Amino acid sequence: MAQKSLLRRIHSMKDRIIFAIETSCDETAAAVVLNGRKVLSNVVASQIDIHKKYGGVIPEIAARKHLESINIVIEEAREKAGIEMKDVTAFAGTAGPGLVGALLVGLNAAKALSLVYDKPFIGVNHLNAHVCANYLESSFEPPFICLLISGGHTQLIRVNSYTDQQILGETRDDAVGEAYDKVARLLGLPYPGGPALDKLAQTGNKESFKFPEANVSGYDFSFSGLKTAVMRTCKTYTEQDLPKADIAASFQEIVSSTLLKKTLKAANENNIKKIALAGGVAANSEIRKKFFAQENNGFTVHAPEFKYCTDNAAMVASAAYFGSNITHELNVEVFSRKK
Numbered sequence: 244m245a246q247k248s249l250l251r252r253i254h255s256m257k258d259r260i261i262f263a264i265e266t267s268c269d270e271t272a273a274a275v276v277l278n279g280r281k282v283l284s285n286v287v288a289s290q291i292d293i294h295k296k297y298g299g300v301i302p303e304i305a306a307r308k309h310l311e312s313i314n315i316v317i318e319e320a321r322e323k324a325g326i327e328m329k330d331v332t333a334f335a336g337t338a339g340p341g342l343v344g345a346l347l348v349g350l351n352a353a354k355a356l357s358l359v360y361d362k363p364f365i366g367v368n369h370l371n372a373h374v375c376a377n378y379l380e381s382s383f384e385p386p387f388i389c390l391l392i393s394g395g396h397t398q399l400i401r402v403n404s405y406t407d408q409q410i411l412g413e414t415r416d417d418a419v420g421e422a423y424d425k426v427a428r429l430l431g432l433p434y435p436g437g438p439a440l441d442k443l444a445q446t447g448n449k450e451s452f453k454f455p456e457a458n459v460s461g462y463d464f465s466f467s468g469l470k471t472a473v474m475r476t477c478k479t480y481t482e483q484d485l486p487k488a489d490i491a492a493s494f495q496e497i498v499s500s501t502l503l504k505k506t507l508k509a510a511n512e513n514n515i516k517k518i519a520l521a522g523g524v525a526a527n528s529e530i531r532k533k534f535f536a537q538e539n540n541g542f543t544v545h546a547p548e549f550k551y552c553t554d555n556a557a558m559v560a561s562a563a564y565f566g567s568n569i570t571h572e573l574n575v576e577v578f579s580r581k582k
């Protein structure tokens with residue numbers, strides 16, 4: 244069906260219910276969201292326990308587990324929302340970026356539902372969905388500067404409107420979540436490292452180590468040098484003597500202050516006093532603390548609830564509703580890297 248007529252069909256209905264599916268990495272998720280903001284259901288089946296024993300996500304296992312869980316998760320999301328599939332305005336699925344085999348499961352499930360129930364299908368960009376998590380259960384709206392920090396991506400985005408986003412800067416090497424996971428592994432913490440490192444850091448002294456801050460121009464970031472510096476420090480200790488909590492706190496301090504500095508630079512230079520956090524690492528306690536403290540300095544700061552920071556399908560539904568980076572074609576293909 245042509246894109247225009249599909250859009251007309253969606254826009255002709257007053258209340259729009261989007262049923263979304265997300266399987267880009269290791270969470271099988273489905274959600275039902277009303278008018279882009281009101282979450283009617285949000286079901287996430289995590290595979291963490293399965294991947295934990297390998298210390299990271301194994302793509303083939305992730306895809307197989309998505310296949311096992313997808314129908315159960317879809318039915319649970321429908322039931323919890325108290326709707327029938329015929330009430331759905333459109334079905335949405337994450338097209339990428341992510342693990343191709345994993346993405347295929349959720350995207351094809353969303354396409355199949357759209358064919359069975361004769362409703363439009365919307366392919367969503369995962370990064371855009373993380374940004375849109377800020378609209379869930381809130382009246383937050385553009386324009387704002389968004390710091391997107393996830394396991395695979397780190398971007399500073401100028402969100403001009405619901406459909407106009409401009410990337411101001413991004414990481415030149417590791418993503419913030421990746422740096423957290425790698426440092427956590429050096430400290431012997433279990434996968435996923437980010438939350439474990441966050442917890443440990445709260446018991447350490449952030450002044451213990453002065454790790455280097457990358458000197459990157461503009462709005463770009465770099466975290467691989469920091470990771471190497473932490474690795475060198477770890478090597479100077481025996482396993483028993485390793486001051487894990489102090490290293491974690493010092494690492495978290497430099498990461499959070501670098502992220503804040505660049506974000507404030509973007510907000511000030513673009514004259515936008517509204518800042519939002521997005522992505523799994525936005526659940527981090529120190530990063531939230533430092534950012535929300537800026538409310539005393541004339542900034543409005545927003546972050547999604549914890550459950551909408553890490554991967555979920557409610558954010559995918561919101562992105563489908565607000566309509567940036569979406570494709571209303573059944574032939575939309577999965578993609579692994581950002582585009």
Ligand code: KG4
Nearest residue numbers: 393394395420437438523524526527553554
């Ligand atoms: O957005 P997300 O769920 O998946 C991707 O799209 O990548 O982000 C996952 C990342 C992982 O690297 C995980 O360690 C990190 O978010 N993360 C955290 C925290 N919670 C999740 N990192 C630091 N502190 C946390 N509290």
Ligand code: ZN
Nearest residue numbers: 373393523554
């Ligand atoms: Zn994500």
